[in-house]
Amino acid sequence: MNHRLELPEERLEAEVKSICKRYKIAPETVRDILEQNFSKQPQLVQKILERHNHEDVTRFKEYKQVIKETKKQVYYSLRQYHQDQNQEKQLSTQLKELLKTQASSEQINQAVTELLLTHVSTQERVEYYQAFYEQLFSLIEPPTAVIDIGCGLHPLSYPFNxxxxxxxxxAIDKDNTAIEYLKTFSSHKQPEWLMPICADIAQLEWLSYLNAEAKAWDLAFMLKLIPVVHRQNKALLAKLAEVPARQILVTASTEAMTRKENIMRREDKVLREFIRVANKKIRGHFRIANEFGYLLEN
Incomplete structure (x- = not known):
């Protein structure tokens, strides 16, 4: 049964529009999920077809359950940092081959951009990376030693060349998948340029990753990290505050990860609480599109 044709189009469109108004997702994706869920309820579909012209079918218990399940699936799909792991693997293999054959910088940059688009945290930043680094380097001198905590795929964007x-x-992250992709990139660079490490913040000993001759990193990235740690394990904020770095860039999102909801005020409160706990000073304000934050120093 092809439910794209048999379900009342106006009802399907109304549900798609309603869900897309709330969540950051493409209409065609919502429609596919809706149709899959309705296809599991053939009796409900038949009931809708027979009665939608003279009854409010949205009041049916089974109908409400389908919509509830669809919203749940949409929500959890948007919560996945890796949106398409098969595509990620293909792009990682492609990038590895381009680096191995010393392809042009344009080809490598294109492959890197496509890989960045597969990860939620960097996907939102891809269009603004030029502005990101222009603003960063207007606030600080190019750092010699960098630590990126909860890095995801962000290190791929750094201007190493x-x-x-x-x-x-x-580059530290507990997500082994992200770290493996970074290793693909780092293996064709000088080893001291990029060092991907899979580790949990709770288990970290900062000094074990710091060059023996250095007393501190010049810059620590904590991009969109503080609000996540605040929600998941607030006790770890004290450990992040101990990172031996001369400057720290902390950021947060202005919009919710899944919903079209402005969360800037809430996230700013969390960042400022961390700044207080860490006993840091705000050296500069940072803002690109849907991300904001502060450059901190001792």
Whole structure:
């Protein structure tokens, strides 16, 4: 049974529109999920077809259950950092081959951009990376030593191939998938440039990753990290406050990850609480599109 044709089109469109108004998702994706869920309820579909012209079918218990399940699936799909792991693997393999054959910088940059688009946290930033680094380097001198905590795929965006490249870039995330992709990239660079490490913040000993000759990293990235840790394990904020870094860039989202909801005021409160706990000073304000934050120093 092809429910795209048999379900009342106006009812289907109304539900798609309602869900898309609330969630950050493409209409065609919502429609596919709706049709799949309705297809599991053939008796409900038949009931809708027979009675939708003279009854409010949205009041049917089974109908409400289908909509509830659809919203649940939409929500959890948007919560996944890796949106399409098969595509990620293909792009990672492609990037590895391009680096191995010393392809043009344009080809490599295109492959990197496509890989960044597969991860939720970097996907939102892809269009604004030029502005991101222009603003960052207007606030600080290019750092020699960088640590990126909860990095995801963000290190792929760093301008390693120009004069601003650091001597060392330690990238830490508990997501092994992201770390493996970074290793693909780092294996074709000088080892001291990018060091991907799979580790949980709770288990970290900061000094074990710091160059023996250095007393602190020049810059620590904590991009969209503080609000996540605040929600999941607030006790770890004290550990993040102990990171030996001369400057820290902390950021948060202005909009919810799944819903079209402005959360800037709430997230700013969390960032400022961390700044207080860490006993840091705000050296500069940072803002691109849907992300904001502060450059901190001791």
């Amino acid at each position: 120009n004069t601003k490249k650091p001597i060392s870039y330690v």
